Amino acid sequence: MANKRFVATKVEVEGREETRIVELPEFEPAPWTADVPMDVVGQCVPRMDALEKVTGLATFTTDVKRPGMLYAAIVRSPIANGRVKSLDLAPSLAMPGARAVLLREEVDGLRYDSGQLFDHVIRFAGQPLAAVAAESQEAANRAALAAIVQVEADAHAVTSRAALRQNAPKIRSHGNTSKHSPRVHARGDVDAAMAQADVVIRREFRTPCALHTAMEPHGAVAEWRGDMLTVWESTQGIFNTRSDLAEAFGLKLTQVRVIKEHMGGGFGAKNGAHASTYIAAALARKTGLPVRCVLDREGEQVDSGNRSSTTQRVALAARRDGTLTAIIMESEIAMGVGGWFASPAKICHELYSCPNVRTTEVFVYTNTGAMASFRAPGHVEGAFGLECSMDALARELRMDPLDLRMRNYASHDQEKDRRYSDKRLDECYRQGAQRFGWKSPLSTSSARSARLRRGKGMASISWGAGGGPPSYATVRVNQDGTAEVLTGSQDLGTGARTVFAQIAAEALGADINHVRTILGDTERLPYTGNSWGSQTTASVGPAVRMAAEDAKTRLLEAAAQILRIPAEQLEARESFVRMKGAADPTSQTPSLSFQQITEKLGDVMIIGQGSRGPNPDKTALFAFGAQFAEVEVDVETGHVRVIRLVAAHDSGRIINPRLAESQLEGGMLQGLGFALFEERVLDESLGLPLNPTMHDYKIPTMSDLPTIEAFFVPGSDTVANHTGAKGLAEPPIIGIAPAIANAVADAIGAEILELPITPWRVLAALERSR
Amino acid sequence: MTQLRLSVNDAQHELEIAGDETLLGVLRDRLSLTGAKLSCGRGECGACTVLIAQDGAPARAIYSCITLAAACDGTSVTTIEGLGRDGAHPLQQAFVAHDAVQCGYCTPGQILASLALLRENPTPTVSEIRTALSGNLCRCGTYPKIVAAVQDAARRLAVGE
Numbered sequence: 060m061a062n063k064r065f066v067a068t069k070v071e072v073e074g075r076e077e078t079r080i081v082e083l084p085e086f087e088p089a090p091w092t093a094d095v096p097m098d099v100v101g102q103c104v105p106r107m108d109a110l111e112k113v114t115g116l117a118t119f120t121t122d123v124k125r126p127g128m129l130y131a132a133i134v135r136s137p138i139a140n141g142r143v144k145s146l147d148l149a150p151s152l153a154m155p156g157a158r159a160v161l162l163r164e165e166v167d168g169l170r171y172d173s174g175q176l177f178d179h180v181i182r183f184a185g186q187p188l189a190a191v192a193a194e195s196q197e198a199a200n201r202a203a204l205a206a207i208v209q210v211e212a213d214a215h216a217v218t219s220r221a222a223l224r225q226n227a228p229k230i231r232s233h234g235n236t237s238k239h240s241p242r243v244h245a246r247g248d249v250d251a252a253m254a255q256a257d258v259v260i261r262r263e264f265r266t267p268c269a270l271h272t273a274m275e276p277h278g279a280v281a282e283w284r285g286d287m288l289t290v291w292e293s294t295q296g297i298f299n300t301r302s303d304l305a306e307a308f309g310l311k312l313t314q315v316r317v318i319k320e321h322m323g324g325g326f327g328a329k330n331g332a333h334a335s336t337y338i339a340a341a342l343a344r345k346t347g348l349p350v351r352c353v354l355d356r357e358g359e360q361v362d363s364g365n366r367s368s369t370t371q372r373v374a375l376a377a378r379r380d381g382t383l384t385a386i387i388m389e390s391e392i393a394m395g396v397g398g399w400f401a402s403p404a405k406i407c408h409e410l411y412s413c414p415n416v417r418t419t420e421v422f423v424y425t426n427t428g429a430m431a432s433f434r435a436p437g438h439v440e441g442a443f444g445l446e447c448s449m450d451a452l453a454r455e456l457r458m459d460p461l462d463l464r465m466r467n468y469a470s471h472d473q474e475k476d477r478r479y480s481d482k483r484l485d486e487c488y489r490q491g492a493q494r495f496g497w498k499s500p501l502s503t504s505s506a507r508s509a510r511l512r513r514g515k516g517m518a519s520i521s522w523g524a525g526g527g528p529p530s531y532a533t534v535r536v537n538q539d540g541t542a543e544v545l546t547g548s549q550d551l552g553t554g555a556r557t558v559f560a561q562i563a564a565e566a567l568g569a570d571i572n573h574v575r576t577i578l579g580d581t582e583r584l585p586y587t588g589n590s591w592g593s594q595t596t597a598s599v600g601p602a603v604r605m606a607a608e609d610a611k612t613r614l615l616e617a618a619a620q621i622l623r624i625p626a627e628q629l630e631a632r633e634s635f636v637r638m639k640g641a642a643d644p645t646s647q648t649p650s651l652s653f654q655q656i657t658e659k660l661g662d663v664m665i666i667g668q669g670s671r672g673p674n675p676d677k678t679a680l681f682a683f684g685a686q687f688a689e690v691e692v693d694v695e696t697g698h699v700r701v702i703r704l705v706a707a708h709d710s711g712r713i714i715n716p717r718l719a720e721s722q723l724e725g726g727m728l729q730g731l732g733f734a735l736f737e738e739r740v741l742d743e744s745l746g747l748p749l750n751p752t753m754h755d756y757k758i759p760t761m762s763d764l765p766t767i768e769a770f771f772v773p774g775s776d777t778v779a780n781h782t783g784a785k786g787l788a789e790p791p792i793i794g795i796a797p798a799i800a801n802a803v804a805d806a807i808g809a810e811i812l813e814l815p816i817t818p819w820r821v822l823a824a825l826e827r828s829r
Numbered sequence: 830m831t832q833l834r835l836s837v838n839d840a841q842h843e844l845e846i847a848g849d850e851t852l853l854g855v856l857r858d859r860l861s862l863t864g865a866k867l868s869c870g871r872g873e874c875g876a877c878t879v880l881i882a883q884d885g886a887p888a889r890a891i892y893s894c895i896t897l898a899a900a901c902d903g904t905s906v907t908t909i910e911g912l913g914r915d916g917a918h919p920l921q922q923a924f925v926a927h928d929a930v931q932c933g934y935c936t937p938g939q940i941l942a943s944l945a946l947l948r949e950n951p952t953p954t955v956s957e958i959r960t961a962l963s964g965n966l967c968r969c970g971t972y973p974k975i976v977a978a979v980q981d982a983a984r985r986l987a988v989g990e
Binding site: 108112119122124271273274324356552554717721722724726728729753754758764 | 849850854857858861862863864865866867868869870871873874876908909910912913917920921924925926928930931932933934935936937940958959960962963964965966967968969970971972973974975976
């Protein structure tokens with residue numbers, strides 16, 4: 060029987076494995092193994108949109124202004140649980156500049172992460188109840204303030220502890236925990252292993268609710284022309300946003316066009332249509348005018364997603380030589396009123412070789428805004444519990460923490476019992492430790508003093524980052540000899556535009572200065588998936604490469620006809636076609652520039668098509684890393700200063716080392732914020748968020764910047780895909796908090812069990828250890 | 830309504846404005862200069878940073894989101910659009926060269942805050958750069974690259990003088 064054209068393949072996205080249909084590509088380019096020489100891939104090409112961004116010309120969603128555009132503002136709930144008794148927007152409409160209001164009965168069936176839009180059943184403080192459109196943002200804000208809202212408050216539960224109490228208020232109709240709760244994963248015989256262990260350690264950890272705090276808030280501009288809807292959206296997924304909108308408004312997918320040129324950060328919170336998107340589209344339909352709905356900072360901080368807070372009880376059992384014999388994690392995860400099940404336990408299933416593992420997760424609904432994916436959701440939380448426990452075990456065994464991790468190295472995927480496509484975590488350990496100077500004592504200048512004490516710590520990382528289909532790209536060679544990559548993907552500030560252009564230039568044999576990438580438009584560009592789960596380069600990159608290879612074949616055939624030389628004897632490099640093996644394009648051998656070829660072709664266009672093929676069967680496609688921290692702790696004030704961070708990462712082939720380094724540094728700094736400062740604080744008695752501003756919710760500033768050394772161990776994972784590249788966006792945030800916590804414990808001789816590591820928590824840890 | 834005379838990037842403007850309009854609002858909504866961004870609206874993040882000068886005094890970096898436009902009468906404002914109109918300014922070049930840009934939303938503010946620093950202190954130490962720019966938040970975490978870019982721009986400007 061002939062091979063099937065459409066096959067199923069597995070794709071892992073943020074810890075969840077999905078089965079997807081893929082059309083087998085027409086051809087599979089030869090793998091870019093580590094020894095293949097490269098002209099453009101692997102070079103530090105400057106970020107292609109940097110000039111636009113430094114000159115202020117880059118257009119973000121918040122910069123989009125349409126003729127006659129109205130501005131929306133949202134009326135929000137002042138209480139955490141209860142119901143709307145009455146809602147009077149007549150005073151809002153009477154305000155100067157106010158043009159329209161949008162009420163619950165007009166948005167029936169419009170659901171977003173936190174539930175039905177404008178629900179009169181209130182389940183969290185800040186829940187949208189209505190919206191106003193006006194001629195300016197100020198007028199809209201004032202009109203929203205004029206709304207008269209009468210509510211009836213019920214008792215609320217804003218923490219998992221409160222929501223799990225016997226007489227807790229009911230947050231979802233079926234109860235306060237997710238269906239099928241608890242979620243249990245078990246392998247081996249944990250109880251027997253615990254009973255027979257030489258050493259057992261048990262700890263309880265807490266991680267805070269963290270807020271994405273992207274510089275550009277969620278926002279959309281919506282405009283209708285007849286029954287065609289165009290939406291400019293700050294999104295990580297233009298096609299997801301399109302399907303959300305089509306479903307919500309009863310439209311065909313192709314009646315919706317979603318555009319995203321530049322966006323001011325996402326970090327997981329912008330994966331589809333949000334309340335702001337639906338409000339803009341609904342108000343635009345009602346008024347017949349374009350409407351802009353951009354969240355203000357408070358709206359952004361209370362209702363645009365967050366990283367769930369967790370409690371984790373971890374037990375590790377080991378033999379005297381450090382071999383892990385059992386891992387147990389029991390956790391409660393506070394999701395808010397909705398979201399999905401980001402698993403803190405998953406890292407316990409996969410990071411170390413261990414035959415006996417049991418994890419129990421209770422996902423708890425609370426009266427707060429719904430969680431959303433936040434850079435390595437689940438793993439960041441779980442890594443804190445697991446990797447701090449590993450250090451506790453190392454201390455118990457009087458073993459070096461790095462030696463303990465090496466002792467329990469997993470050489471195949473433990474969770475699903477399958478091979479890794481490639482794994483260089485051992486190299487990350489080796490090279491990271493060497494750069495950090497792990498095995499040598501901290502330098503004399505950093506020797507402990509009575510008050511200022513230094514310590515070092517480390518942690519390991521694994522993360523599914525293989526990407527997958529479907530993803531499509533077109534590469535066209537224009538009449539002027541330049542080339543364009545067309546793909547419906549997103550550049551979140553990651554550098555996707557540049558990376559795709561480099562891949563295309565390499566495969567096409569083009570000068571990188573003659574290649575650009577066009578992305579971010581559902582109407583005019585081929586489909587790709589969301590830019591989430593460290594997916595983009597490994598998903599879209601192979602499609603871009605294939606499209607460029609396809610275009611090159613056509614270009615070489617054209618050159619062959621012009622030069623009267625068989626195409627097999629020609630090659631393309633730096634936008635010239637010449638004889639294979641010729642020294643340089645200006646040498647005596649016949650050569651043609653791309654422009655000379657396209658000029659001869661007149662209006663004939665060279666167009667290459669590419670798609671992403673299936674993932675290999677029964678194979679774990681993972682990125683890895685090892686991170687090291689040195690800290691200084693003032694034991695009188697409890698203040699922690701991170702002196703330096705070193706990170707060694709394995710993400711297969713690196714397309715652009717400088718952009719990749721930028722992303723590592725950024726992820727590590729977000730990890731530093733999670734370790735030391737970031738925590739959404741709620742008033743438990745009122746159920747209200749206390750720090751929904753950028754002043755009170757502390758993200759790292761430039762004053763907090765340690766010395767950072769971040770690098771990749773060389774490699775190319777051509778089992779994963781033919782470009783050899785895997786994802787790298789999320790791994791760098793995973794190990795930083797446990798590495799810092801382990802360093803603080805090393806410095807002060809007392810363990811840190813709760814994040815963020817505020818001065819008072821340090822002082823409390825010191826107090827406990829006395 | 831009140832009368833506002835404002836020089837923005839060397840162009841003179843006369844506008845009728847309401848008393849509660851912010852400088853950021855005037856720049857973005859009335860003059861279509863969208864380089865300065867609204868992010869926190871409370872003077873906490875620096876995405877709206879522009880330079881302002883009056884009576885020949887040196888330009889200062891300010892948070893335009895909490896600056897009332899009416900209080901800017903007779904001043905000269907420089908936004909990112911006013912920088913490097915005859916080819917990229919050394920700071921802009923250095924930000925590109927050092928990849929001190931990820932999403933780019935905070936970038937105009939970072940560059941203008943850096944410019945204010947370099948005008949006041951042409952040879953800042955790393956510590957002085959960190960302090961001067963600590964009021965300009967970047968959630969992508971480009972800080973290491975920004976420090977390198979500002980140091981490099983200081984060198985480029987010194988050579989240029």
